[in-house]
Amino acid sequence: MGRKLMSVKIEWKIFTAETQSDGTWKSNSPSLAELLNVIASPAKIKGPTQDLEYSMAQLAVKGLPYFKITEITSGSARASGSEIGPIQA
Numbered sequence: 001m002g003r004k005l006m007s008v009k010i011e012w013k014i015f016t017a018e019t020q021s022d023g024t025w026k027s028n029s030p031s032l033a034e035l036l037n038v039i040a041s042p043a044k045i046k047g048p049t050q051d052l053e054y055s056m057a058q059l060a061v062k063g064l065p066y067f068k069i070t071e072i073t074s075g076s077a078r079a080s081g082s083e084i085g086p087i088q089a
Helices: 032-038 051-064 075-080
Strands: 007-014 015-019 026-027 068-073
Touching: 007 051, 015 032, 015 051, 026 032, 032 051, 051 068
Parallel strands: none
Antiparallel strands: 007 015, 007 068, 015 026
């Protein structure tokens, strides 16, 4: 309930994927989204985390090391249209 909405984007070549506030991934590739929803879902995070989406992205780049975290957008930044990034994992 007081959780700040955010998303984290990962990229590699033409493939992009982004975390969703509901704990799932969206991607320009349905197969990539499906894979990420298996290997980097909230259920795979061990221990407590303050930023679910960032933890999901860290799992994704650990499982798919050619991907990099390229953008972090917080709920307040999204509303204003500004973005935080790029970030290397």
